[in-house]
Amino acid sequence: xxxxxxxxxxxxxxxxxxxxxxxxxxxxxxxxxxxxxxxxxxxxxxxxxxxxxxxxxxxxxxxxxxxxxxxxxxxxxxxxxxxxxxxxxxxxxxxxxxxxxxxxxxxxxxxxxxxxxxxxxxxxxxxxxxxxxxxxxxxxxxxxxxxxxxxxxxxxxxxxxxxxxxxxxxxxxxxxxxxxxxxxxxxxxxxxxxxxxxxxxxxxxxxxxxxxxxxxxxxxxxxxxxxxxxxxxxxxxxxxxxxxxxxxxxxxxxxxxxxxxxxxxxxxxxxxxxxxxxxxxxxxxxxxxxxxxxxxxxxxxxxxxxxxxxxxxxxxxxxxxxxxxxxxxxxxxxxxxxxxxxxxxxxxxxxxxxxxxxxxxxxxxxxxxxxxxxxxxxxxxxxxxxxxxxxxxxxxxxxxxxxxxxxxxxxxxxxxxxxxxxxxxxxxxxxxxxxxxxxxxxxxxxxxxxxxxxxxxxxxxxxxxxxxxxxxxxxxxxxxxxxxxxxxxxxxxxxxxxxxxx
Amino acid sequence: xxxxxxxxxxxxxxxxxxxxxxxxxxxxxxxxxxxxxxxxxxxxxxxxxxxxxxxxxxxxxxxxxxxxxxxxxxxxxxxxxxxxxxxxxxxxxxxxxxxxxxxxxxxxxxxxxxxxxxxxxxxxxxxxxxxxxxxxxxxxxxxxxxxxxxxxxxxxxxxxxxxxxxxxxxxxxxxxxxxxxxxxxxxxxxxxxxxxxxxxxxxxxxxxxxxxxxxxxxxxxxxxxxxxxxxxxxxxxxxxxxxxxxxxxxxxxxxxxxxxxxxxxxxxxxxxxxxxxxxxxxxxxxxxxxxxxxxxxxxxxxxxxxxxxxxxxxxxxxxxxxxxxxxx
Amino acid sequence: xxxxxxxxxxxxxxxxxxxxxxxxxxxxxxxxxxxxxxxxxxxxxxxxxxxxxxxxxxxxxxxxxxxxxxxxxxxxxxxxxxxxxxxxxxxxxxxxxxxxxxxxxxxxxxxxxxxxxxxxxxxxxxxxxxxxxxxxxxxxxxxxxxxxxxxxxxx
Numbered sequence: 001x002x003x004x005x006x007x008x009x010x011x012x013x014x015x016x017x018x019x020x021x022x023x024x025x026x027x028x029x030x031x032x033x034x035x036x037x038x039x040x041x042x043x044x045x046x047x048x049x050x051x052x053x054x055x056x057x058x059x060x061x062x063x064x065x066x067x068x069x070x071x072x073x074x075x076x077x078x079x080x081x082x083x084x085x086x087x088x089x090x091x092x093x094x095x096x097x098x099x100x101x102x103x104x105x106x107x108x109x110x111x112x113x114x115x116x117x118x119x120x121x122x123x124x125x126x127x128x129x130x131x132x133x134x135x136x137x138x139x140x141x142x143x144x145x146x147x148x149x150x151x152x153x154x155x156x157x158x159x160x161x162x163x164x165x166x167x168x169x170x171x172x173x174x175x176x177x178x179x180x181x182x183x184x185x186x187x188x189x190x191x192x193x194x195x196x197x198x199x200x201x202x203x204x205x206x207x208x209x210x211x212x213x214x215x216x217x218x219x220x221x222x223x224x225x226x227x228x229x230x231x232x233x234x235x236x237x238x239x240x241x242x243x244x245x246x247x248x249x250x251x252x253x254x255x256x257x258x259x260x261x262x263x264x265x266x267x268x269x270x271x272x273x274x275x276x277x278x279x280x281x282x283x284x285x286x287x288x289x290x291x292x293x294x295x296x297x298x299x300x301x302x303x304x305x306x307x308x309x310x311x312x313x314x315x316x317x318x319x320x321x322x323x324x325x326x327x328x329x330x331x332x333x334x335x336x337x338x339x340x341x342x343x344x345x346x347x348x349x350x351x352x353x354x355x356x357x358x359x360x361x362x363x364x365x366x367x368x369x370x371x372x373x374x375x376x377x378x379x380x381x382x383x384x385x386x387x388x389x390x391x392x393x394x395x396x397x398x399x400x401x402x403x404x405x406x407x408x409x410x411x412x413x414x415x416x417x418x419x420x421x422x423x424x425x426x427x428x429x430x431x432x433x434x435x436x437x438x439x440x441x442x443x444x445x446x447x448x449x450x451x452x453x454x455x456x457x458x459x460x461x462x463x464x465x466x467x468x469x470x471x472x473x474x475x476x477x478x479x480x481x482x483x484x485x486x487x488x489x490x491x492x493x494x495x496x497x498x499x500x501x502x
Numbered sequence: 503x504x505x506x507x508x509x510x511x512x513x514x515x516x517x518x519x520x521x522x523x524x525x526x527x528x529x530x531x532x533x534x535x536x537x538x539x540x541x542x543x544x545x546x547x548x549x550x551x552x553x554x555x556x557x558x559x560x561x562x563x564x565x566x567x568x569x570x571x572x573x574x575x576x577x578x579x580x581x582x583x584x585x586x587x588x589x590x591x592x593x594x595x596x597x598x599x600x601x602x603x604x605x606x607x608x609x610x611x612x613x614x615x616x617x618x619x620x621x622x623x624x625x626x627x628x629x630x631x632x633x634x635x636x637x638x639x640x641x642x643x644x645x646x647x648x649x650x651x652x653x654x655x656x657x658x659x660x661x662x663x664x665x666x667x668x669x670x671x672x673x674x675x676x677x678x679x680x681x682x683x684x685x686x687x688x689x690x691x692x693x694x695x696x697x698x699x700x701x702x703x704x705x706x707x708x709x710x711x712x713x714x715x716x717x718x719x720x721x722x723x724x725x726x727x728x729x730x731x732x733x734x735x736x737x738x739x740x741x742x743x744x745x746x747x748x749x750x751x752x753x754x755x756x757x758x759x760x761x762x763x764x765x766x767x768x769x770x771x772x773x774x775x776x777x778x779x780x781x782x783x784x785x786x787x788x789x790x791x792x793x794x795x796x797x798x799x800x801x802x803x804x805x806x807x808x809x810x811x812x813x814x815x816x817x818x819x820x821x822x823x824x825x826x827x828x829x830x
Numbered sequence: 831x832x833x834x835x836x837x838x839x840x841x842x843x844x845x846x847x848x849x850x851x852x853x854x855x856x857x858x859x860x861x862x863x864x865x866x867x868x869x870x871x872x873x874x875x876x877x878x879x880x881x882x883x884x885x886x887x888x889x890x891x892x893x894x895x896x897x898x899x900x901x902x903x904x905x906x907x908x909x910x911x912x913x914x915x916x917x918x919x920x921x922x923x924x925x926x927x928x929x930x931x932x933x934x935x936x937x938x939x940x941x942x943x944x945x946x947x948x949x950x951x952x953x954x955x956x957x958x959x960x961x962x963x964x965x966x967x968x969x970x971x972x973x974x975x976x977x978x979x980x981x982x983x984x985x
Contacts, residue, residue, distance in 0.1 A: 142703075143700075143705040167882060167886055168882075168886065170882055171844050171879060171882035171886065174848075174875055174879035178847070178848075178875045178876060181875065184582075185858075185868035187667065187690065188859075188867065188868050190859070190867075190868035192858060192868055192869075193851060193855075201583060201586075201587075202576070202583070219915055220908065223908040223911040223945060224907070224908050321695065321699055322694075322715070323695045323696065323699060324695075330575065333553075344718030344719065344722075346721065346722060388946070389943075389946030389948050390946075390952070390956060393939045393942040393943040393946070393953075393956050393960060394956075394960055396942040397938065397960045397964055398964070400919055400922040400923075400926075400938060404926055405975075408976075410923035410925075410926050413919060413926065414920065416919055417919040417920050420915075421916060425843070426843075428836070428907075429836055429837070429839065429843070430837070430840070443875075448692065454864060454866065455689060456661060456689065456705065459863040
């Protein structure tokens with residue numbers, strides 16, 4: 001059997017002791033930099049890239065891939081424990097993960113993230129092995145028109161991420177999109193909203209925005225009253241899941257894996273959407289949507305699985321079309337090229353050892369991540385037993401250094417302060433941050449695809465209704481909007497949120 | 503003309519060195535160069551041909567200089583963002599840039615560029631040139647350039663994809679439009695990968711793409727290569743005819759890939775880098791590796807590169823104004 | 831003095847941001863729907879934000895006219911503590927490159943720590959411990975590009 005043969009080839013490469021070692025080093029490094037806010041996998045991979053040149057191509061790439069998904073996992077840890085998401089995907093995990101931590105269920109949340117990721121990684125690895133060549137064609141079905149409609153759907157459904165006013169959530173999306181447009185216009189180079197500040201030419205950095213509106217504003221909020229802060233520290237009984245919790249996460253993990261595996265194939269924004277989409281789906285079909293945003297375990301299980309599945313399957317467009325879904329992947333293309341391997345449809349046939357080796361090593365990497373992280377959960381959770389008044393200065397310190405390191409300039413730290421205040425003000429007004437973050441991440445893609453789709457249609461906006469895929473997404477968006485406006489839905493929301501402004 | 507700019511640049515370098523000397527940093531800086539990591543800016547996204555070349559060069563330069571040379575992708579606005587950034591970077595030899603044709607093209611293409619190709623940079627070497635293919639989606643139903651010409655005349659308004667405004671591929675398209683007198687419209691993408699993918703997915707039926715970024719798809723049959731932009735066929739695809747011979751006599755687009763430093767970089771640093779680059783480019787293994795990727799290795803001296811920049815800036819100025827190309 | 835309602839302020843904030851961005855966007859080349867300039871899409875986004883801002887504002891004004899209670903949060907704004915936190919961050923932003931990591935971070939942590947219920951002794955301990963920890967992790971472990979002691983303090 002061809003596939004079996006292929007996996008054997010891969011296993012031979014990936015199970016070589018030296019490659020397991022490099023995989024472990026990568027995963028370990030990734031976890032460390034992922035846990036520290038602001039450092040991030042991009043900087044780490046960029047720094048380590050030259051060091052991999054002297055390695056065998058397979059070893060080097062296996063290590064870099066390990067850093068990538070190790071960092072994704074480590075980022076979730078910080079998001080859950082400290083509400084400091086350094087990546088757009090961990091911004092979703094923070095919504096319910098951080099609430100769980102506040103309720104003394106940090107261990108459960110971290111274990112859920114680890115198990116969900118492992119399951120998703122295993123399934124996505126198998127999908128890659130079975131269908132990588134065929135799936136590379138899926139990306140070619142998606143053109144600017146389809147991407148635009150898909151992103152629109154993602155933005156509309158992100159209203160489900162919020163549990164307050166629908167209007168405010170929509171306004172927050174628009175605000176996120178608007179702020180994401182700061183910087184030089186990619187098509188013409190015109191600087192927009194930059195106040196002639198050269199530091200803004202490349203746009204507002206994600207770390208400053210995300211750590212500011214979540215981490216810093218959370219500190220400001222906690223300082224509002226001393227009494228509320230004591231809720232932060234709780235007896236941390238369990239580091240594992242109960243049987244009931246296992247049952248609760250099973251279905252979300254499977255659904256998250258399916259969603260993530262699909263979205264990862266789409267290089268024009270799919271990876272970013274995966275965790276948001278999974279969260280929206282879980283909340284939409286939950287029997288008690290009100291639990292979401294207040295420590296629902298499904299809100300951690302689904303998005304974490306989706307994110308990890310997408311991280312794996314996004315190697316398909318990377319390897320076969322040379323299209324990176326993440327800045328780290330762009331750097332990995334560099335690593336491939338350095339090794340004399342140009343990504344393309346022939347990589348699978350011309351470099352079977354490397355291709356299948358990487359796929360099998362992804363699975364090993366996920367296994368190593370679980371082995372590495374489950375014992376660490378106990379240590380992480382201990383962090384939370386630190387008195388809050390001693391903990392938040394540390395959060396301030398880490399956030400400052402993280403924001404500084406992104407551009408090696410104090411400007412990023414100033415932005416951090418600015419977005420900390422903005423986040424605090426907005427939350428005080430009853431606005432929620434998740435739709436804002438999604439708008440901020442997807443804004444540039446939305447503009448790019450909108451402009452290009454309109455160009456190819458020669459200015460005809462009906463082009464979005466001429467492709468079946470696009471029509472499907474638009475119908476789903478309308479359906480979602482309609483459902484939110486429906487009296488029944490609103491009543492249900494109103495019952496739960498009596499303070500709502502409707 | 504080239505002589506005068508070269509002297510001006512040398513003067514600028516000397517002036518900077520003198521200023522540095524007054525402050526007591528210049529000579530020490532050049533002597534110990536490099537004593538830390540060197541940043542090699544690529545004004546395009548990762549994976550394109552300039553990026554590929556930069557990564558190979560960075561690896562070799564790291565060995566020669568004894569310090570790491572790190573590639574930093576600063577994409578956007580046809581390279582203007584990255585080139586503008588390096589134009590304003592400290593001229594200490596720790597920020598270098600590998601540019602493509604957009605470097606000599608953009609000043610004529612954009613109303614305003616954030617850099618001046620002559621005054622803001624000190625040339626180091628014309629590393630290599632990278633030819634491009636005219637590619638078509640098989641669904642277009644053309645196998646050769648003459649067939650394409652007939653199709654394009656019958657169906658005016660066809661879109662052609664390029665990796666971005668002001669790229670050599672964009673100009674190749676505009677030159678084709680003008681010389682073949684066909685009505686095709688430019689569709690800029692954000693980098694080589696997305697540009698090629700657009701033709702693969704038939705979002706744009708045709709496109710120009712560098713040989714390295716398209717060769718695998720041509721070999722697999724997912725794309726048809728109708729011609730190559732250089733006067734000689736590419737070593738990696740000898741069957742694809744030069745457009746010059748396929749029905750467009752005189753058609754040629756040179757895709758320079760050159761290494762520069764900000765103007766005012768100490769001359770000793772430039773000399774050291776230039777020697778290192780020329781040694782690297784003289785290595786037969788390096789040449790073979792570049793040819794395999796679809797490049798034509800060059801490795802010129804700073805003076806020769808300065809001359810090339812002058813001639814090319816003038817050439818593209820002529821083409822752009824006579825063809826009426828704008829950045830929009 | 832009229833007590834400003836939370837939703838009124840929220841609507842006004844969105845409206846103000848939308849007007850600011852929209853005004854700037856209108857100054858860029860708009861292009862056409864077929865060939866959009868740099869101003870087209872931002873203007874559209876600003877218009878949408880402005881519209882939501884207006885609706886939020888309008889609904890709240892209507893609610894106020896009906897005499898509905900405002901939904902302002904009860905907790906007072908922690909001005910002094912908040913200023914200490916923001917001050918700590920701004921201090922780090924302004925001085926990290928000049929003073930260097932160690933002094934800038936130590937002062938920032940001290941400032942931030944004063945926002946909490948910490949004794950001076952606790953704050954000093956936090957400043958020392960965190961500065962030491964961050965220096966080891968970020969500077970030595972991860973190669974952060976910051977001098978330990980900056981040029982302002984060099985003799």
